[in-house]
Amino acid sequence: xxxxxxxxxxxxxxxxxxxxxxxxxxxxxxxxxxxxxxxxxxxxxxxxxxxxxxxxxxxxxxxxxxxxxxxxxxxxxxxxxxxxxxxxxxxxxxxxxxxxxxxxxxxxxxxxxxxxxxxxxxxxxxxxxxxxxxxxxxxxxxxxxxxxxxxxxxxxxxxxxxxxxxxxxxxxxxxxxxxxxxxxxxxxxxxxxxxxxxxxxxxxxxxxxxxxxxxxxxxxxxxxxxxxxxxxxxxxxxxxxxxxxxxxxx
Amino acid sequence: xxxxxxxxxxxxxxxxxxxxxxxxxxxxxxxxxxxxxxxxxxxxxxxxxxxxxxxxxxxxxxxxxxxxxxxxxxxxxxxxxxxxxxxxxxxxxxxxxxxxxxxxxxxxxxxxxxxxxxxxxxxxxxxxxxxxxxxxxxxxxxxxxxxxxxxxxxxxxxxxxxxxxxxxxxxxxxxxxxxxxxxxxxxxxxxxxxxxxxxxxxxxxxxxxxxxxxxxxxxxxxxxxxxxxxxxxxxxxxxxxxxxxxxxxxxxxxxxxxxxxxxxxxxxxxxxxxxxxxxxxxxxxxxxxxxxxxxxxxxxxxxxxxxxxxxxxxxxxxxxxxxxxxxxxxxxxxxxxxxxxxxxxxxxxxxxxxxxxxxxxxxxxxxxxxxxxxxxxxxxxxxxxxxxxxxxxxxxxxxxxxxxxxxxxxxxxxxxxxxxxxxxxxxxxxxxxxxxxxxxxxxxxxxxxxx
Numbered sequence: 094x095x096x097x098x099x100x101x102x103x104x105x106x107x108x109x110x111x112x113x114x115x116x117x118x119x120x121x122x123x124x125x126x127x128x129x130x131x132x133x134x135x136x137x138x139x140x141x142x143x144x145x146x147x148x149x150x151x152x153x154x155x156x157x158x159x160x161x162x163x164x165x166x167x168x169x170x171x172x173x174x175x176x177x178x179x180x181x182x183x184x185x186x187x188x189x190x191x192x193x194x195x196x197x198x199x200x201x202x203x204x205x206x207x208x209x210x211x212x213x214x215x216x217x218x219x220x221x222x223x224x225x226x227x228x229x230x231x232x233x234x235x236x237x238x239x240x241x242x243x244x245x246x247x248x249x250x251x252x253x254x255x256x257x258x259x260x261x262x263x264x265x266x267x268x269x270x271x272x273x274x275x276x277x278x279x280x281x282x283x284x285x286x287x288x289x290x291x292x293x294x295x296x297x298x299x300x301x302x303x304x305x306x307x308x309x310x311x312x313x314x315x316x317x318x319x320x321x322x323x324x325x326x327x328x329x330x331x332x333x334x335x336x337x338x339x340x341x342x343x
Numbered sequence: 344x345x346x347x348x349x350x351x352x353x354x355x356x357x358x359x360x361x362x363x364x365x366x367x368x369x370x371x372x373x374x375x376x377x378x379x380x381x382x383x384x385x386x387x388x389x390x391x392x393x394x395x396x397x398x399x400x401x402x403x404x405x406x407x408x409x410x411x412x413x414x415x416x417x418x419x420x421x422x423x424x425x426x427x428x429x430x431x432x433x434x435x436x437x438x439x440x441x442x443x444x445x446x447x448x449x450x451x452x453x454x455x456x457x458x459x460x461x462x463x464x465x466x467x468x469x470x471x472x473x474x475x476x477x478x479x480x481x482x483x484x485x486x487x488x489x490x491x492x493x494x495x496x497x498x499x500x501x502x503x504x505x506x507x508x509x510x511x512x513x514x515x516x517x518x519x520x521x522x523x524x525x526x527x528x529x530x531x532x533x534x535x536x537x538x539x540x541x542x543x544x545x546x547x548x549x550x551x552x553x554x555x556x557x558x559x560x561x562x563x564x565x566x567x568x569x570x571x572x573x574x575x576x577x578x579x580x581x582x583x584x585x586x587x588x589x590x591x592x593x594x595x596x597x598x599x600x601x602x603x604x605x606x607x608x609x610x611x612x613x614x615x616x617x618x619x620x621x622x623x624x625x626x627x628x629x630x631x632x633x634x635x636x637x638x639x640x641x642x643x644x645x646x647x648x649x650x651x652x653x654x655x656x657x658x659x660x661x662x663x664x665x666x667x668x669x670x671x672x673x674x675x676x677x678x679x680x681x682x683x684x685x686x687x688x689x690x691x692x693x694x695x696x697x698x699x700x701x702x703x704x705x706x707x708x709x710x711x712x713x714x715x716x717x718x719x720x721x722x723x724x725x726x727x728x729x730x731x732x733x734x735x736x737x738x739x740x741x742x743x744x745x746x747x748x749x750x751x752x753x754x755x756x757x758x759x760x761x762x763x764x765x766x767x768x769x770x771x772x773x774x775x776x777x778x779x780x781x782x783x784x785x786x787x788x789x790x791x792x793x794x
Contacts, residue, residue: 141749142748142749143745143749144741144745145741164748164754165745165748165749166748166749166750166751166752166753166754166757168749169748169749169750169751170751174749174750175749177746177749180746181740181742181743181745181746183740183743183746183747183761183764184764185761185763185764185765185767185768186747186760186761186764191747191750191752191760192750194752194756194760195747195750195751195752196751198751198752198753198756199751202751234764235746251750255750255751
């Protein structure tokens with residue numbers, strides 16, 4: 094269970110999140126939608142512990158632990174995963190070396206044995222197939238020279254390998270063609286389970302045709318202004334965000 | 344007394360700084376001058392005259408603007424005596440010098456130490472030993488090479504080294520010889536009660552169509568003040584393929600000035616890896632002359648410094664013949680209040696058409712107070728050439744750091760992953776596994792100290 098209460102956060106003294114209250118029960122998929130600048134990516138970043146954001150008020154409880162007290166790596170080891178909107182190219186760091194280091198850091202934290210090279214490669218090959226990711230990308234530097242679609246698939250592939258308890262997908266659909274979108278959605282759907290919680294942050298409704306959410310929340314100017322079932326996404330698609338924003342100011 | 348020295352421009356204060364060196368040169372002449380060939384005595388005399396008139400470089404000397412050698416000039420060093428008797432194999436062993444390979448020549452305080460150089464059979468076609476012995480055995484031959492590549496006219500430290508040349512390491516590889524084992528020259532400095540200086544020298548001759556790996560290591564005690572002023576000359580004959588490593592791992596309080604002077608013949612392929620890890624003030628000059636057509640010179644460099652130390656890398660590539668290429672990548676990491684200097688000179692002579700030269704310098708600053716002065720210097724006198732250069736200075740990429748952490752990798756490990764990735768490009772080019780592994784270990788240790 095993820096429970097966000099009265100969350101205020103910003104960057105360089107400018108408040109972006111102005112009091113978020115949100116509860117996501119374990120096993121559910123919630124979509125967070127909203128226009129540009131509404132604070133969607135800030136919320137995703139704050140959940141993962143992005144250092145430049147300053148939280149001025151509120152709590153984020155995940156399975157009873159206050160995430161705000163944890164460093165980004167500690168959150169990851171507790172099972173939080175952020176699929177980046179803009180995955181970072183890291184030249185000189187091998188993709189599979191990186192993933193193995195990450196997986197073993199998480200496994201060690203959970204009291205599991207580290208995977209050896211053979212076990213790791215077995216797992217990685219299987220999950221790469223699920224995401225239709227070219228295995229050659231594994232031996233390349235992290236995200237370097239990847240196409241936009243490959244980068245996004247690589248994010249979901251990492252999620253499938255690391256098996257987090259809470260996954261936050263930050264505009265994973267942006268820049269994807271329909272085939273890549275379906276592949277990514279397929280990967281996410283395969284990952285859905287009663288133990289896992291997923292937050293899908295998106296500007297558009299189209300990803301939600303393929304990853305059907307349990308709840309949809311609309312973010313506007315740093316607050317959740319409307320929540321509803323999956324049909325809310327369709328309504329937004331039809332009427333645009335203006336309708337919501339007007340409703341708020343009216 | 345050496346005739347006609349004159350104290351000239353330097354004046355009295357400067358001359359006192361030079362005194363111990365001039366005395367050492369005079370003593371050398373007194374003690375063994377009579378036994379040395381005439382050319383060697385002339386060489387030393389010319390060199391000490393040059394050193395005396397140049398004096399130690401100051402901040403107004405363009406070549407030394409960012410490399411303040413004041414502390415070297417101001418320290419009253421004494422000539423290091425025979426350090427071999429007090430040197431234990433355990434102490435030397437702790438540096439892991441034996442890991443590089445079985446063929447090892449040890450030079451202590453500039454003198455070849457036969458007793459410390461394992462008597463492993465030299466590979467066929469290789470001659471190696473003391474430079475002093477080689478001068479005695481073949482005076483004309485050595486005289487035709489020694490100090491022909493390491494010019495002294497404009498370089499006080501090379502002049503100083505040359506003014507005291509008497510011994511060191513000598514390696515010769517006969518033509519058409521492929522030497523698999525690396526030949527490791529270990530230059531050890533030892534200290535006494537007072538700060539000591541020594542001037543190690545090496546001459547390496549690689550014959551036509553031969554292939555060799557040469558490793559030079561410079562080391563000394565970690566917490567004592569000493570001054571090593573080294574010069575190595577390497578001549579690669581036509582068609583030779585040479586892989587060269589220079590591991591500067593002096594103690595943290597040491598002063599190190601070093602020159603590597605290369606002369607490349609027709610169609611040679613020369614790769615040099617210069618690693619600078621130690622010293623409070625350390626400067627290394629590579630002077631490479633591409634003397635004949637079709638040669639290729641690759642200069643890789645890695646430098647690390649922390650605290651208040653200074654590390655300077657100067658390279659000077661002289662394209663003196665057509666159809667030669669040079670590739671240069673120097674990467675450094677500076678922490679604390681360390682200062683770095685990179686000066687990359689490329690000269691393309693008028694008839695060196697079709698020259699292809701590329702130079703890159705990248706520095707990673709781990710603190711706000713660390714600094715680098717980087718300067719490319721291109722002097723192109725031919726019209727059909729390709730010369731490029733580039734320099735970057737930056738800090739660890741915060742976004743990359745967060746990306747790694749967001750996947751569960753701890754902050755320290757993430758930082759070290761990114762740092763290793765930064766210099767990985769240069770390390771990976773080290774083809775000699777034993778040297779590469781040692782460099783990786785030394786860098787890891789050094790990085791841990793720098794944080």
